[in-house]
Amino acid sequence: GENVEQHPSTLSVQEGDSAVIKCTYSDSASNYFPWYKQELGKGPQLIIDIRSNVGEKKDQRIAVTLNKTAKHFSLHITETQPEDSAVYFCAASIRAGTALIFGKGTTLSVSS
Amino acid sequence: DAGITQSPRHKVTETGTPVTLRCHQTENHRYMYWYRQDPGHGLRLIHYSYGVKDTDKGEVSDGYSVSRSKTEDFLLTLESATSSQTSVYFCASSREWDGELFFGEGSRLTVL
Numbered sequence: 001g002e003n004v005e006q007h008p009s010t011l012s013v014q015e016g017d018s019a020v021i022k023c024t025y026s027d028s029a030s031n032y033f034p035w036y037k038q039e040l041g042k043g044p045q046l047i048i049d050i051r052s053n054v055g056e057k058k059d060q061r062i063a064v065t066l067n068k069t070a071k072h073f074s075l076h077i078t079e080t081q082p083e084d085s086a087v088y089f090c091a092a093s094i095r096a097g098t099a100l101i102f103g104k105g106t107t108l109s110v111s112s
Numbered sequence: 113d114a115g116i117t118q119s120p121r122h123k124v125t126e127t128g129t130p131v132t133l134r135c136h137q138t139e140n141h142r143y144m145y146w147y148r149q150d151p152g153h154g155l156r157l158i159h160y161s162y163g164v165k166d167t168d169k170g171e172v173s174d175g176y177s178v179s180r181s182k183t184e185d186f187l188l189t190l191e192s193a194t195s196s197q198t199s200v201y202f203c204a205s206s207r208e209w210d211g212e213l214f215f216g217e218g219s220r221l222t223v224l
Contacts, residue, residue, distance in 0.1 A: 006154070032210040043116075043202055043215030044155070051210075089155060093210055099145055099170060100213065104154035 002027040004092050006103025013080050015112045023090035023103050024072040030092040033066060033073045034100070038087040047088075048075070080110045115139060118203050118216035126224050131190040133219050135203030143206045144186040145213065146170075146178060148199040155202065161186055162209070193223045 003026040013019050025033075034049035050057045050064045050073065057064050061080075066073040077084055087107050091100040115138035125131055135144060146158040147170075157170030159178040167178050175197060177189045186205075190197055200220050204213040 034212070036213075041217075043204070043217055044213075045215070046212045049212075098168070098209065099143075099157050099160040101157060101171065102147070102155040104152065 002030060002092055002101045004090060004101050004103040006090050006106060008106060009104065010107045010109070012109045012111065015080060015082060015110055017080055019077045019080055019084070019108055019110075021075045021088055021090070021106045021108075022072060023074070023092075024070075025092040026071070027092070028068075028071065032093040032100075033064070034091050035064060035075050036089045036091065036102075038089065038105075040086075044089055077108075080108075082110050082112050084108060085110045116203060116205055116214050116216040118201075118219045120219060121217065122220050124222045124224065125193055127194055128192050131193050131221065131223075133188040133201055133203075133221070135186045135188070135205075135216060137184055137186075137205040137214075139205060139207070139214070140183060141205035141207050141214070142183075143209055144180065145204045145206075146176075146186065146188045147202045147204065148172065149202060149218070150199050158188065158201075190221075193221075195223050197221065198223045 006023045031052035036044035037047045038044040061078045063076040087105045090103045117136045119134045145160040147155045156172045161167045161180040179187045200218045203216045
């Protein structure tokens with residue numbers, strides 16, 4: 001089945017720096033790759049997603065890139081702020097019509 | 113935000129007892145999911161549903177069963193709880209299989 005590897009597991013940056021989180025997936029048939037942010041005590045929330053027909057997508061300070069050949073995708077956060085501190089999860093679909101498989105998460109800490 | 117509610121939010125039970133967690137959504141979403149979240153493991157899919165009475169197993173389905181008799185309700189049952197099932201359980205729903213997942217606030221289960 002699908003396997004999603006996520007690195008690093010923890011990431012500490014200074015406010016204003018950039019943060020990059022990387023994920024790899026195993027199933028070449030996967031075609032939907034979302035990123036979720038989980039704040040303490042809450043359920044995860046979608047922050048950005050990308051589909052296999054697109055190489056990059058940007059939304060203000062957040063961007064996601066996808067390399068289907070290498071089967072990896074990355075989340076880029078620029079100009080980090082303390083409120084970006086959270087756990088971030090990448091995910092990939094197993095196949096059409098089925099559920100998402102999540103990576104193990106990255107705890108991002110942004111210090112001011 | 114999608115109306116996703118989980119109950120109970122906290123439960124302490126003893127090994128060997130049955131436990132049922134309830135997820136209720138008011139968005140008429142077709143897809144519903146149960147994930148468990150554990151330190152070092154991220155979010156792992158237990159079971160999901162792609163319609164009333166249509167369910168399928170996820171990554172960690174052993175020891176769990178689900179039922180969906182109505183669009184809005186998705187029940188997760190632990191027939192005989194074990195200490196390894198101590199976890200935070202998240203329910204989610206989505207309109208499409210490759211669309212945004214809306215998560216509930218989580219149910220913290222402790223099995224003594």
